[in-house]
Amino acid sequence: xxxxxxxxxxxxxxxxxxxxxxxxxxxxxxxxxxxxxxxxxxxxxxxxxxxxxxxxxxxxxxxxxxxxxxxxxxxxxxxxxxxxxxxxxxxxxxxxxxxxxxxxxxxxxxxxxxxxxxxxxxxxxxxxxxxxxxxxxxxxxxxxxxxxxxxxxxxxxxxxxxxxxxxxxxxxxxxxxxxxxxxxxxxxxxxxxxxxxxxxxxxxxxxxxxxxxxxxxxxxxxxxxxxxxxxxxxxxxxxxxxxxxxxxxxxxxxxxxxxxxxxxxxxxxxxxxxxxxxxxxxxxxxxxxxxxxxxxxxxxxxxxxxxxxxxxxxxxxxxxxxxxxxxxxxxxxxxxxxxxxxxxxxxxxxxxxxxxxxxxxxxxxxxxxxxxxxxxxxxxxxxxxxxxxxxxxxxxxxxxxxxxxxxxxxxxxxxxxxxxxxxxxxxxxxxxxxxxxxxxxxxxxxxxxxxxxxxxxxxxxxxxxxxxxxxxxxxxxxxxxxxxxxxxxxxxxxxxxxxxxxxxxxxxxxxxxxxxxxxxxxxxxxxxxxxxxxxxxxxxxxxxxxxxxxxxxxxxxxxxxxxxxxxxxxxxxxxxxxxxxxxxxxxxxxxxxxxxxxxxxxxxxxxxxxxxxxxxxxxxxxxxxxxxxxxxxxxxxxxxxxxxxxxxxxxxxxxxxxxxxxxxxxxxxxxxxxxxxxxxxxxxxxxx
Numbered sequence: 001x002x003x004x005x006x007x008x009x010x011x012x013x014x015x016x017x018x019x020x021x022x023x024x025x026x027x028x029x030x031x032x033x034x035x036x037x038x039x040x041x042x043x044x045x046x047x048x049x050x051x052x053x054x055x056x057x058x059x060x061x062x063x064x065x066x067x068x069x070x071x072x073x074x075x076x077x078x079x080x081x082x083x084x085x086x087x088x089x090x091x092x093x094x095x096x097x098x099x100x101x102x103x104x105x106x107x108x109x110x111x112x113x114x115x116x117x118x119x120x121x122x123x124x125x126x127x128x129x130x131x132x133x134x135x136x137x138x139x140x141x142x143x144x145x146x147x148x149x150x151x152x153x154x155x156x157x158x159x160x161x162x163x164x165x166x167x168x169x170x171x172x173x174x175x176x177x178x179x180x181x182x183x184x185x186x187x188x189x190x191x192x193x194x195x196x197x198x199x200x201x202x203x204x205x206x207x208x209x210x211x212x213x214x215x216x217x218x219x220x221x222x223x224x225x226x227x228x229x230x231x232x233x234x235x236x237x238x239x240x241x242x243x244x245x246x247x248x249x250x251x252x253x254x255x256x257x258x259x260x261x262x263x264x265x266x267x268x269x270x271x272x273x274x275x276x277x278x279x280x281x282x283x284x285x286x287x288x289x290x291x292x293x294x295x296x297x298x299x300x301x302x303x304x305x306x307x308x309x310x311x312x313x314x315x316x317x318x319x320x321x322x323x324x325x326x327x328x329x330x331x332x333x334x335x336x337x338x339x340x341x342x343x344x345x346x347x348x349x350x351x352x353x354x355x356x357x358x359x360x361x362x363x364x365x366x367x368x369x370x371x372x373x374x375x376x377x378x379x380x381x382x383x384x385x386x387x388x389x390x391x392x393x394x395x396x397x398x399x400x401x402x403x404x405x406x407x408x409x410x411x412x413x414x415x416x417x418x419x420x421x422x423x424x425x426x427x428x429x430x431x432x433x434x435x436x437x438x439x440x441x442x443x444x445x446x447x448x449x450x451x452x453x454x455x456x457x458x459x460x461x462x463x464x465x466x467x468x469x470x471x472x473x474x475x476x477x478x479x480x481x482x483x484x485x486x487x488x489x490x491x492x493x494x495x496x497x498x499x500x501x502x503x504x505x506x507x508x509x510x511x512x513x514x515x516x517x518x519x520x521x522x523x524x525x526x527x528x529x530x531x532x533x534x535x536x537x538x539x540x541x542x543x544x545x546x547x548x549x550x551x552x553x554x555x556x557x558x559x560x561x562x563x564x565x566x567x568x569x570x571x572x573x574x575x576x577x578x579x580x581x582x583x584x585x586x587x588x589x590x591x592x593x594x595x596x597x598x599x600x601x602x603x604x605x606x607x608x609x610x611x612x613x614x615x616x617x618x619x620x621x622x623x624x625x626x627x628x629x630x631x632x633x634x635x636x637x638x639x640x641x642x643x644x645x646x647x648x649x650x651x652x653x654x655x656x657x658x659x660x661x662x663x664x665x666x667x668x669x670x671x672x673x674x675x676x677x678x679x680x681x682x683x684x685x686x687x688x
Contacts, residue, residue, distance in 0.1 A: 001168070002260040003180060005159040007278070011181035012192050020159040023184070030187040030556050032174060033167040040129070040259065041156035046100025046108070047123060048072065049140050049148045050079075051092045060114035069095055069120070072147015080118035085137065087122070092140040094123040094150045103129035123150075130154075130258040158259050165408075172412035173539040176280025186484040187557050220442040221322045223382070228329040230450035232352050233364070235387040235416040236328055237423050240288050240443035241430065242380035244268065250433045262405075268374050268381060271429045273405075281385065281414060281422035282406035284362060286372040288380035291324060292358040324382070326446070327355045328364065335360060339367045339402070351396045352388065365393035365410040366402055380442070385423035387416040387451075415539040416451045456536040460547040465532075468551045471563050478532070481557045482550070488535035584662055597660045602642035604664060605632030610641050622668050635666035 005020060014023060024034040050069040058064035058080060067087070069077050077097065087093065096102060097120045098110040104127060110119050125131045125138055128150065144153050151157075173179040185192045221240050227233045248254070249270035257264050260277060264270050272283045331347035337360045338344045345363070347353065352364035361372040365388040374381060393410040397403045423445075430439055466472045479489045536544045543549065555563070591597045607630060611618060621634040636642065639661050647657050 001163045001165055001175065003161040003163060003177065004256060004259045005161070006157070006259075007177045007256055008181045008184065010193070011178055012185045012188075013190065014184065015188070015190070018188070024161055026187060027161065027180075027184070029559065029561060031180075031183045032171075033164040034161050035164050036162040038129075038160045038162070040158045040160065041151035043101055043103045044128065044151050044156065045149070047094050047096045047102070047128065047150045049092050049144050049146055049150060049153050050077070050095030050120075050122075051146045052087055052089050055087070055089055058114060058116060060116070064113065066116060067122075070146045071095055071097060071120075072145065075147065077119040078117055079120050079122060080113045080116060081122050085122060087137075090142075092142065092144060092146070093137060094128060096121045096123050096127075102127055125258065125263075131263055132261045134263050136263060155255060160259060169412065170543045172409065172414050172542060173280065175409045175412060176276070177278050179280055179539070182484075182486065186481065187559070189480070189484075219444050221324055223324050223326060223443050223446040225326045225328065225446040225448045227448050227450060228327070229352075232330075232389045232392050233328045233386060233448070234389070234451040235419050236326075236446070236448040237385045237419045238326060238382055238446045239423065239427070239441060240324070240380065240382050241427075241439055242288070242442050243438040243440045244379050244381050244430075245434065245437035246374065246376050246378050247434075247436065253433065266374065266376075267434055268378070268430070271426055271433070272383075274429065275422050275425045276405065276409070279418060279422050279425065280409055281418040282365070282409050283386075283422050283426060284368050284384045284406075285374050285426075286361060286368065286382040286384065287374050287378045288324075288382045289378070290372045291326075291356045291361065291382060324443075325357050326382075327357070328386075328448075329353060329355055331360060337361075337363065338370045339363065340370060340373060341367065341402075342370070345400055345402070348399070350392075351399070352392055354384070363396060363400070363402075364388050366397050366400065366407045367404055383423060383426055385419040385426070387414055387419055390414075413542045415541070416449070417453070417538050420447075453538065455538060456541065456545060458534045458536065458544075458547055458550055459531055460534070460550060461531050464547075465551050465554065468548070469555050469558075469563065470566065473554065473558055477558070478554055481554050482532075482534060485553060485557065486537040486539070487550075487553075488537075490533040490535075492531045492533060588662065591660045595658070597658045600643070600646055600659050600661050602639075602646070602661060602663070603632060604636055604666070605634065606636045606641050607631040607633050610645070614641060614644070616641070620668055622666055637665050637667055639663060639665065 005014075005023070008014070018026075020037060020039070024037045028034045048071050050071045052067050053070055053076070054068040056066050058066055063083055064080055065083050067079050067081060069079050071077050077095070079095065081087075096108045098108045098118075100108050102108065102123070106127065108121050110117065112118070121127075122137070124134075125136045126134055128138075130138070138154075140153055168174040171179075174183065182192065220242075223238050223240060225236045225238055227236055246266050246268065249264060249267040253267075253270050253274055254264040257270060257273060257277070262273055262277070265273075268285045272285050276282045329352070330349050331351045331353045333347075333349050335347045335353075336344055337347060337353070347360070347363070353360035354362040354364055359371060360369060362368040362384075364386070388410050390411050390413040393407050397407040397411070427441070462475055462478065465478065475491070479491065482489050532550075534550055544553070588599060592599055605624070605627075606621075608618060610631065611621075611634075616638075618634070621637060624633055624635070627633040643659055643661060646659055650657055
């Protein structure tokens with residue numbers, strides 16, 4: 001995932017003394033792993049704004065053309081380009097002047113192509129490093145002076161951070177700039193900038209609410225959302241608007257999208273993508289006119305208590321009212337949908353789709369369909385903001401081989417409460433940026449909720465937390481850290497242990513007298529200090545569930561690098577002597593050093609022929625089920641047979657042979673070691 005520093009600064013005032021490199025290091029130390037930092041505009045010093053004065057065909061190549069380009073200060077360059085690049089006389093676009101090297105490593109030289117000289121190259125967005133892929137070209141307004149550096153013309157003053165996605169797999173709240181800004185504010189110990197999302201912090205039993213609410217009277221359409229499987233779609237929100245004019249989005253939106261590697265398409269699609277990258281909540285815009293199944297409503301009455309945010313978005317009270325049915329259902333076996341990438345995809349019954357009354361119009365959480373695509377003729381839209389089951393989305397994306405920016409986020413288990421914020425933000429951006437259109441809300445706000453707000457409350461002792469971290473962190477700093485991350489914290493100083501010197505027991509249990517999931521430290525272990533009741537925000541429900549998770553949050557924001565290294569403190573006592581082993585060592589010393597015997601180690605196996613030669617009965621010997629060699633078919637009951645084999649093997653080399661072995665024997669009947677007391681079989685010095 002890519003992060004824009006300028007975008008982050010919308011939400012947090014990063015101190016000027018913190019360089020982009022230092023911020024990247026701190027992000028790695030506290031929150032996410034930063035794989036790379038890219039400063040926009042690097043290696044673009046040789047790229048300027050050029051105006052095309054003349055275009056003619058190449059005399060020696062059918063697929064090439066020659067352009068005369070004004071690159072400023074009476075400097076005119078001849079550039080040869082492929083005819084696939086559709087440009088016109090009078091247009092202004094980026095020109096790389098030879099000699100220079102582009103961000104992708106491409107070296108631009110003055111060269112001859114089929115006998116004609118080329119003194120530079122027209123640059124696409126990808127070649128400028130603005131996009132990772134695609135063939136889009138950027139054209140400048142005529143007011144921009146020829147020869148102006150593209151760094152200045154495009155405002156390439158941003159710094160882009162590349163985040164390792166694996167480091168945020170369990171953090172759905174970090175898949176947008178707002179969530180990441182909250183983390184930065186926490187570890188820099190600064191406040192976030194007051195903004196329209198400031199209410200999206202911890203509030204007990206309260207959701208984000210739209211601002212500037214006003215009642216909508218007599219909506220032109222009503223939207224009914226029908227969710228067939230509530231587990232697959234915890235929340236579905238939608239609203240319709242008309243008076244939409246499809247055009248290019250404003251430059252600042254395009255610039256931000258391109259900064260993080262996303263190609264601008266049109267104002268509506270760009271706004272939905274912008275909100276996804278800002279908040280981490282994917283949304284989708286359908287062409288409302290292409291949705292089938294509208295039918296007139298007679299005597300429709302809108303709820304008296306309905307409210308919606310945008311006070312100056314007017315509704316058309318004279319228009320005929322229509323009812324639109326949106327169905328969130330499983331696909332039919334072998335059902336076909338052509339997705340926005342132009343590919344026809346065959347679905348199965350495990351896949352969730354968004355459908356009207358006749359057909360699927362989107363694959364839920366993955367990609368929309370061409371049959372409801374917003375295009376140049378669109379004048380009304382249906383905006384969807386929904387929450388889909390993470391496992392279902394991932395399985396669908398894998399089966400179809402279609403992993404998108406939206407599916408990657410839905411796979412992380414998003415907070416259903418985020419749907420409302422994202423939808424309000426889209427409506428607001430349409431109002432702010434689509435100034436040439438007469439946009440109106442023409443429907444009710446459809447909101448199907450199939451989830452419960454069940455915020456977890458975790459209680460833990462401050463001393464216990466500090467012992468787990470290994471360093472004392474003051475109560476006010478702990479509370480400050482947790483609240484900056486959106487946790488609710490209540491301090492209770494009434495719980496004290498009767499035995500203040502007793503060591504803290506780190507085990508936890510569920511208190512049956514409290515609500516389900518209320519985890520507390522072992523009450524008998526609380527020494528003194530404060531017991532903190534920590535309420536987990538809904539956007540952290542996936543990764544915060546036990547007191548140890550709270551410890552991790554405090555430690556990482558406090559800074560692992562701020563923890564002072566100390567030697568481990570532990571009570572160590574001499575191990576208890578094993579009497580059996582001590583006796584064994586004593587016997588070995590006597591036999592080897594005192595008597596001059598040589599110790600040998602033999603296998604614990606014997607064979608039938610070996611025992612037959614010694615006249616030993618095979619009765620009661622334990623047979624091996626799968627002997628590796630024929631000489632080792634049974635477990636030994638005595639050390640003597642193998643010792644005799646040792647003597648036989650060595651008697652030709654030594655005049656005197658003195659051997660001993662201490663090892664295990666294997667008897668298959670009880671009482672063999674102590675005939676006098678069959679109920680008390682034991683070796684010497686062996687404890688009862």
